[in-house]
Amino acid sequence: MLDLLRHVWDYQKTDSLERRMQAAEALIIKVRPRLAAYVGGRVSVEDAKDVLQEAVIGIATNLHQFRGTTDEQVLAWCYQVAKYKLADLLRKKARHPESMDPDTLAQLVEATAAKQPMSLADRMDLEEAIRLLRTVDPPCYDIVYQRLWLELDWGTIGELHGKTEDAARMELRRCLQRARGLLGPARKA
DSSP states (O other), X not given: OOOHHHHHHHHHHOOOHHHHHHHHHHXXXXXXXXXXXXXXXXXXXXXXXXXXXXXXXXXXXXXXXXXXXXXXXXHHHHHHHHHHHHHHHHHHHHHSOOOOOHHXXXXXXXXXXXXXXXXXXXXXXXXXXXXXXXXXXXXXXXXXXXXXXXXXXXXXXXXXXXXXXHHHHHHHHHHHHXXXXXXXXXXXX
């Protein structure tokens, strides 16, 4: 038994800043390993550390708002905070993708060529279509980027966009068709 609810109640019932900090710290010590495992399996180690830190801050600063009555509800609430912080990071990355240097891009193209050979012309067309999609339809670009570059699972993409997994899959298909259409009839192969 984690006894999480007792720490929340200790936090909410005292006016002493020192006791509130102690109660929040005791709660964080118990939930942090679980949140680290949850976040760590979804992003890079560096990003996971940032998301975990943001989640801990969010939990500590919002304990006064918690209204549950069981340890399970406390834990679910903590996971929810971590999920929102993770979604914030993924949205930020989708809006501001890091540009790749030419060597990294060449390595990526070669790595994908082994699985799905693609001619240089097709690769250039794909790059142009994605660039146009980013300008013309940013939400579509976000889904394509999250799936193909960040390799997020369908459930995560669905959560980020308020869709089911199946709806996210269908949206990606629609977005790829839109990208193909942006090339014009002469360049759609």
